[in-house]
Amino acid sequence: MNNVHLDLKRIDLNLLQLFNALYKHGSVSGAAYELAMSPSAFSHGLTRLRTSLNDVLFVRRGAQMVPTAKSIEIADTISLALKLLSETLQRAGPFDPRVSSRNFIFTATDFTAFAVLPRCIAAIEKVAPQVSTRIRYADHSIPVEELRTGKVDFSIGYTMLTSETPPDIQADDWFTDRYVVITRKGHPACSQGLSLETYLAAKHVVVTPWNHARGEIDQLLEDLNLKRHVAVYLPTVLAAPFIVGSSEMLMTLPRLAATTLAQAAEIQIHEPPFHIPDYCIKLFSHSNYAQSDAHVWMAKTLLGTTFL
Template sequence: MDLKQFDLNLLLLFDKLYKYRSVSKAAESLYLSQSAFSHGLARLRKRLDDPLFIRVNNQMQATERAEQLALYVKQALPLLELGLGQASGFDASHSEKTFRIAATDYTEFCFLPKLTRHFAKQAPHIQIEILPASPLPIKEQLEQRNLDFVLGFQHDEHPQAGVEQLAWFSDSYSTLVCKAHPRIKKALSFEQFLQEQHIRIASWGESQGIVDQVLANLGHTRHVACQQTSVLVAPHLLAGSEYLLTLPTQVAKQVQQGQKLTRLPPPITVPDYHLQLYWHPLKASNQANRWFVEQVKGLFL
């Protein structure tokens, strides 16, 4: 198709209708009358020789052709915004920008409540789209997954190669046990730590966590009876069990009362973890992303 004969503004109409599945809502989001929006949609349908959207049960359902087109429009429009945004300011109060962020359940737990409350007041039209975290290196995630940011963590303060980053939260580790544990009450010795059975949190199925690494440096191993992917689910496995679970202190404090658990300091020196916000250097000068980073600094630092 010759783009010289195609009105690219029609892709904005397409994008909003695909998002809202309602002509009235899509038109309102673009500050257009419904008649003007419908006229533009008719032009796009004629140009592409496809109805694109069909009304089913009071909702505009995308045709197969529209679903295919949406895959490309969803990638193209953010790139155009990125290019145009370099030369203009970012008005958060009116922007409908969608920030795409990859995160684990724990980084979401620490990050999103405060951020979304803030955005609801300061940037009510902005959207946050959270995608599952990946075991890929941070740089590869940012390059391959069309992301604005990755929420991750590390146990040292050395910068990651090839990415920009901001450490926005640091904390220690605690060990949780059931209050009815027959052998562990108010203290946890190193010998008990080695003898008891453990739950290991491994987000991507890795065979060693930070606790295992510390023990290996000491010439020891632990007995892992259960391996689990979620920091937020793992504490719920402790009630009525004899397992030990070493996890971030912030989560441990919140779950210990409701779950009748005892929180103890681990008998080994586990390095503090640092929650990080990562972004690609190519987006470092983007006005929207710079605004986002400044909001994170103001809220958490």
């Protein structure tokens, strides 16, 4: 069954660019200039568009072309459709970071985003000044379906919270980091360093981005027949350093995140009193898109960014 609207069948889709430009500028001369057309050619195209849509679309009031009710109704949809079409064609064509205005979509937790992304964005901006990035909150450790459908270009994740990677998902090792413990400056129980006894006796703050019942450190302690007292569970890292900095509570987290947080809150960094495996950041993408020029460039730029 053909669901294409009759108006769409008989319209020259190039005329939608005229509509979009005129709606934006409110004048034929301004819209024609944007599209590199003469005002007479633009007016001719507008006449054809009016006939196709059976509406005058714009009426002149002084020096302005004012949209009709129908134009107002369809303007946002036309603008979005043109944007999506442009981005789709741009994805399919050769990618030149120096001139591309491509939008890349990432998922990440705020825990990884605030510590990792600032340097990455700076590296991207130096080479690709018009490229934009959209960061979305990660609903899952690996957003497999979103990567498969192309709704997400890359996901930033870490191995201690990810299960086995599906075969069609590419997982590139980015960098590893060690865990540390943060306390408020001058914590009375840590003046001579942080002992295991002090660690287990203290209250702890834990960030669980997907509302897990417990953090990965708790699983590690359980394997050692040890247990800590988690007093505060948080879905994001934003409040964590300030809670630690104004209380007697402890928090265990990667060193890179801790040093970044130390710039914003009165906290002190300690070595953990037991062995914790390194924290490994990975860059996830889908194999269907991983070999495109744009993805190859972005992956190379990100993986080339150093932190340690």
